[in-house]
Amino acid sequence: MLAWTRAVLASLGVRPSRRLGQNFTVDPRIPSFFSSQIPTSSEVLEIGAGLGVVTEKVIPKAKRLVALEKDKRLYEFLRERFKNYENVEVVLGDALEYPLDYEVIIGSLPYSISGPFLARTFTEGNWKKAVFLLQREVAQRLVAKPGTKNYGRLTVMAELCCEVEPGPSWGPKSFWPPPEVVSQHVILYKKRNLPKEFSEFLACVFSQRNKKAKKVLERCGRTWKGEERVRELSPETLWKIFLRV
Numbered sequence: 001m002l003a004w005t006r007a008v009l010a011s012l013g014v015r016p017s018r019r020l021g022q023n024f025t026v027d028p029r030i031p032s033f034f035s036s037q038i039p040t041s042s043e044v045l046e047i048g049a050g051l052g053v054v055t056e057k058v059i060p061k062a063k064r065l066v067a068l069e070k071d072k073r074l075y076e077f078l079r080e081r082f083k084n085y086e087n088v089e090v091v092l093g094d095a096l097e098y099p100l101d102y103e104v105i106i107g108s109l110p111y112s113i114s115g116p117f118l119a120r121t122f123t124e125g126n127w128k129k130a131v132f133l134l135q136r137e138v139a140q141r142l143v144a145k146p147g148t149k150n151y152g153r154l155t156v157m158a159e160l161c162c163e164v165e166p167g168p169s170w171g172p173k174s175f176w177p178p179p180e181v182v183s184q185h186v187i188l189y190k191k192r193n194l195p196k197e198f199s200e201f202l203a204c205v206f207s208q209r210n211k212k213a214k215k216v217l218e219r220c221g222r223t224w225k226g227e228e229r230v231r232e233l234s235p236e237t238l239w240k241i242f243l244r245v
Contacts, residue, residue: 035060105127137181
């Protein structure tokens with residue numbers, strides 16, 4: 001896959017963009033894992049389709065597959081590559097703006113958008129299952145425990161919105177160019193959407209995660225009498241505080 005990826009990019013005159021977080025999958029096990037997680041006959045949204053290596057694997061499982069790509073050069077390549085597939089629609093668009101009303105959402109999320117995009121998935125769309133490939137540090141945030149260094153806004157939202165299932169990890173050589181980090185799959189099963197106001201509330205609260213919660217919460221429009229620090233409050237406690245206006 002590495003030789004094919006480099007050859008295709010060269011033919012398109014495309015150099016991987018750091019700004020877009022372009023690290024192309026060259027390990028065939030990654031597309032296979034994505035495909036294995038797709039329920040048969042699902043409506044699927046793929047974020048950042050790239051050269052279509054995941055798209056190709058998912059096509060047989062999907063009733064309808066929308067391949068979203070922000071890079072216009074790759075979008076044109078994908079349109080040509082999948083033009084004969086009736087269940088595939090290639091769309092030029094931004095993951096931070098495109099509607100999330102699909103049964104399943106999949107994708108390798110660049111670090112630069114992973115936080116904002118995950119926050120969107122916790123508050124928007126009618127999706128039932130999501131399978132994301134994330135920087136391992138971000139994946140660990142989704143399952144962190146209160147009081148630990150990785151515990152934060154995304155942890156709280158993930159816990160309240162979804163059942164979170166960690167998946168396999170992948171080293172830098174699984175991508176080209178190789179990133180400086182390890183990546184990890186995460187599978188999310190939605191329980192409910194959270195209000196956007198809750199996301200904004202958490203952003204305020206965790207901006208001072210190491211301070212006493214009662215002082216921070218007062219500045220964020222809520223009250224709390226305990227002596228815990230923000231990072232020590234459980235997701236359920238923060239949800240109850242948010243609802244108690």
